[in-house]
Amino acid sequence: MSERCAVIGVGQTHHKAKRDDISIAGLVREAAKAALEDAELTWADIDAVVIGKAPDMFEGNMMPEIYLAPALGAVGKPMIRVHTAGSVGGSTSIVAAHLIRSGAHKRVLTVAYEKQSDSDAMWALSVPQPFAAPLLAGAGGYFAPHIRAYMRRSGAPDHIGRMVAVKDRQNAMRNPYAHLHLADISMEMVEESMMLWDPLRYLEACPSSDGAAAMVLAAEDSISGRYPPAWVHGMAMRSEPTMFAGRDQVNPQAGRDCAADVYAQAGVTDPRKDFDVAEVYVPFSWYEPMWLENLGFCDLGDGWKLTESGATAFDGDIPWNTSGGVLSSNPIGASGMLRFLEVAMQVRGQAGEHQVDGARLALGQAYGGGSQFFSMWVVGSEKP
Amino acid sequence: MSPARTIRPVSVASFAQARNVRRDDEHNEVEMLMPVVAEVFGNISITKDDVDFICSGSTDYLIGGPFSFVMALDAVGVWPPRSESHVEMDGAWALYEAWTLLQEGEIDAALVYAFGRSSLGDLNEILALQLDPYYEAPLWPDPTSLAALQAQALIDAGKATEADFAAIASRSRKSALENPNAQVAIDIAPEVLLEDPYVVTPLRRHALPPITDAVAAVVLAAGDKAIEWAGRRGRKPVWITGMDHRMETHSLGARDLTVSPSTAKAAEMAGVGGGPVDVAEIHAPFASQEVIVAEALGLGGDTTINPSGGPLAANGVMSAGLIRIGEAAEAIATGRARRAVAHATSGPCLQQNLVCVLEGEA
């Protein structure tokens, strides 16, 4: 009963600290128009729109699909707004893909964005709750203790985080859309940057970006576009409770289960070998080795060794985040969709300077909340 | 995309809601949801292990903190990890997402829930933040005033009178006397209601929905599970035979506020016209809006509208739409209807609308 689904168009904005040249509507439209052009379609060809973003308080605009409907050509069409915390860009893509797979629609536009400069995301993440201690200082304050736990558990040396911070920024130099273009990035530069949430330094953390991402998804009989389609071979979401006794926040079960599910759907048995490239949500440098283990690219405790060996570098055997990743552009709500979109670009062969030669099968991953929400998909150049 | 596409029959296998109240001061969201989730499973003797997917609907701005849906999951206990999703929309759209997944045929059952406490902040201010953040929201137009603009347009077009609004309010709250979960249930004649003062002309107090804290949950089931689970309480399955939702433009000035083309389109796609409608559960928060939705759905005089009392009897923001689907299904399951339509809305002046058609077995 399930239809095949493919990505036939992708678009993204130039991500920046402050896109004050454009409104929220203009921002999402910039990405959506680019995706339509890439798919060689017009607004009228779209059957439904699925939009996602992180908390509405980031911009101060409640349930923004209501305001954005006309800007996204959604008038007269079905429109859905997804919110699953930081994984939302990924889950938005998945909800859109289900609209195709269920046979409900032929072509669906999916968009995700954040315009962080319109409000204060740090404030929105740290809204003082009554009766609670005002300790939390943004996402870094939440994740830094778990990073320390990973370091303790794996015995990873301090420089691994810095290596990831450098590698992803070097990759970003190949991506014209990336927010950070730090030509002179180096291990020393990262080490000398300010310690924000010990053990996390400024340059080991993602920036705060304005940006949007968009994709056009289509059913098998509605393929178009400038590049061959990226076929969806598997997709899954998993959630676990935010806090519970014995919860493994370094290597969450929900992430392992989600990966096992998409790998089974896509016939992947050895992710390091089977995938040609991966785009994984790494907002803080240490999450690369942590997710390498969680996603089964290596044995438990060996993630940092894989990073250290250069395997995940642009010229490594399993490049991770050749786009520069979340460490180089972080329009929060869109960050997950950018992972999903970038792997589609890879298997379509349209990634330009950060293209991995001959990429045929790729993994996109997004996570959110306190690492309790995961969404993943596998896309390939061949029909599943 | 045509109305003729094959729909996998999916049933509303169970429905539960908390008693709708003005304010629940005692419980937090998790504590409000837990008994409702337990009831929605208990109705058909299943557990969380029997559902393959979970989807919820809620909005952060009702509680005033980010990620309000996150902790709500603790009411279900998603361990081991579950396939789960959330829409920042009324739970009716969460149900739509789950229904879409069920259409693919790979899973057979889903839990849908919604929660929203309209009482914690000033709803008129909160909902103003739904408007264009550059041109409209800075002026803080409240939803009641916008609904009043719509009501006045309706009157000016000769489509309704204030007496019609009073009749709708009177009927709704009288019907609510039969609904133990309703918040405002009272038998007052329309003539008496017409003595209410205006809140915003031409809307008098009775034409406005109450402020409500509410939670609700539904289990959807397909295939053998639908039949077996209904059978566990001596019922026949209530099937969703069509569902669709449509959006309109945000600019009020660009819309004819006296009609709802999005509802009409969704109704057409969902197949409302394919048979008689015994019961319609309409999510029109303001009495005036029921006139518009009823017309767009193409309802005739044979249809009983909002036997539950509808949103004029209890209007839990984010759950009122899902409750309409649940109430419509219950009307069929308990033999009060054979075919029913449920409607949900979002945005100012009925900007976005969802229509769900449900049928029982003969």
Next chain:
Amino acid sequence: MTETAHEPVTTLATPIRLDFDFTPGVAQSRFLKGLAKATFMGQRCSVCGKVYVPSRGSCPTDGVPTTDDVELPNTGVVTTYCVVNVPFAGQSIEIPYICAQILLDGANISFMGLLQEIPTDQIRMGMRVEAVWVDEAELTPSLSSVRYFRPTGEPDAEYDTYKEYL
């Protein structure tokens, strides 16, 4: 004006202020009332036996109400921590400060607490700590009743004793 007449408007400020009531709920109310008496009140899940503090009223893994109250001691262990050195709007503590995950003795979940009376470079995972309460007259049903946590001077806990809470 003439100089800027052709410049686009790029920013407009819309101050938004919304006030909300907060309902802690039955379980959190017990916890908060405990704080007013300088005690940590937790709850045990009747299904899995785990002790949650603070409890939000449900067992997050079993999805059942937690009804069995447990009074916990003043002492615990730092499972992990970070040193916050970033300023943000609404911050009320002088940076840098230690934000620690504290596992109270007898609890099965850690919570975030402020650690003081120790230089930020001397904090360790496994450190034994105790709560320092405000003066009795200042106790309220709020976490502000806990001034902060401080080291007890006892030997550090073995890694194996708390590693499952990381």
